[in-house]
Amino acid sequence: MKKRILILAIIILLLGVAGFVFWAENSLGPMPEAEAAMQSNAEVQVTEGEWIAFQPAAGNPSTGLIIYPGGRVDPVSYAPIAQQIASQGYLVIIVPMPLNLAFLGSNRAADVMAAYPEIDHWAIAGHSLGGSMAASFSYSHPQEMDGLVLWASYPANNQDLSGQELAVSSIYASNDGLVSQSDISSSQSRLPADANYVKIEGGNHGQFGWYGEQPGDGAATISRQEQQDRTAAETLRLLESISK
Numbered sequence: 001m002k003k004r005i006l007i008l009a010i011i012i013l014l015l016g017v018a019g020f021v022f023w024a025e026n027s028l029g030p031m032p033e034a035e036a037a038m039q040s041n042a043e044v045q046v047t048e049g050e051w052i053a054f055q056p057a058a059g060n061p062s063t064g065l066i067i068y069p070g071g072r073v074d075p076v077s078y079a080p081i082a083q084q085i086a087s088q089g090y091l092v093i094i095v096p097m098p099l100n101l102a103f104l105g106s107n108r109a110a111d112v113m114a115a116y117p118e119i120d121h122w123a124i125a126g127h128s129l130g131g132s133m134a135a136s137f138s139y140s141h142p143q144e145m146d147g148l149v150l151w152a153s154y155p156a157n158n159q160d161l162s163g164q165e166l167a168v169s170s171i172y173a174s175n176d177g178l179v180s181q182s183d184i185s186s187s188q189s190r191l192p193a194d195a196n197y198v199k200i201e202g203g204n205h206g207q208f209g210w211y212g213e214q215p216g217d218g219a220a221t222i223s224r225q226e227q228q229d230r231t232a233a234e235t236l237r238l239l240e241s242i243s244k
Contacts, residue, residue: 029077029211037079037210043087051112052079052094054086063243064091064119065149065235066109068102068130068137070209075100077211078127084232090239091119102126102133109137113144121242123147123167125235127208128179132156138166146242149235151208152179154187161191168195169238171231173203177218198234203227 040046045055052075055061065085069075075096082092093112098104109124122145126134131153138145139159147167154170155161161168168191172184184197202222206214208231210224220227 028072028206028214029074029209030079031077031210031212034074034077034079034210037083038076044083046079046083051096051108052076052082054079054082054092054094056086056089056091059089060118061089061091062119063121063123063239064093064112064116065239066112066122066124066134067092067094068106068109068124068126068134069094069097069100070127070131071102071129072100073127073130073209073211077209080210081228081232081235084228085236085239088236088239090236091116097130102130106133106136107140109134109145110141121146123149123239123242125149125151126153127151128153128205135159135161138164142166147238149238151231152176152205154179154183155190157190159190162189162193164192166192167238167242168192169198169234170195171198171200171208171234173200173205173207173220173227175203175218175220176205177216178205178214196234196238198230200227200230203230 038046043057045057047053067078075094078094082094086092095108113122124134124145131150135155136159138148139161142164150170152172204220205217207220207224207227
């Protein structure tokens with residue numbers, strides 16, 4: 001009898017693990033616009049490998065941006081904003097995550113930085129869960145990271161970055177159905193006092209990427225491209241500041 005119970009427990013456990021893996025790997029996106037942004041052009045060279053690199057075709061950038069995707073979001077969904085930022089002269093790296101969950105690969109930025117020793121200044125950006133893990137990496141590597149950009153995200157309660165010399169921009173949307181403005185407000189004490197907060201009126205959670213509608217999200221009243229342009233502009237503002 002005990003043997004049967006043990007076998008049944010193992011079967012239930014395996015089914016649970018299999019269900020979790022299926023759920024995690026059943027990612028959102030990418031939309032056709034994101035697939036199109038994976039193509040190199042006259043301004044940006046795109047290469048795929050351990051991560052997705054967007055390298056400006058002209059010049060040798062000294063500032064780089066690492067992007068952590070949102071939970072269960074295909075990393076290609078952030079190709080358009082990566083392409084847009086790289087076209088302004090910055091190296092941009094999108095880091096795929098195990099099972100599309102950034103908490104399973106929160107330290108992967110270290111591998112990226114080691115692979116590009118010519119980059120003098122690094123910033124890390126992340127969307128939603130990816131933003132929390134980007135903040136976690138910044139918290140654990142205070143001497144290595146110059147900037148942090150949170151897209152609809154905030155640091156964990158036990159990670160206080162307020163004392164770090166870190167340029168921070170927190171970009172969030174008024175119609176976000178998954179990350180509330182109170183979430184953003186309550187996290188301010190864990191970020192540097194001079195952090196920049198930008199609310200995108202009419203934006204929502206899903207439009208920080210190109211992966212379509214997200215369950216539980218609010219309805220956007222601005223276009224995805226408008227929200228992307230505003231997000232890219234504010235991210236570029238931070239990159240420019242750390243480059244100086």
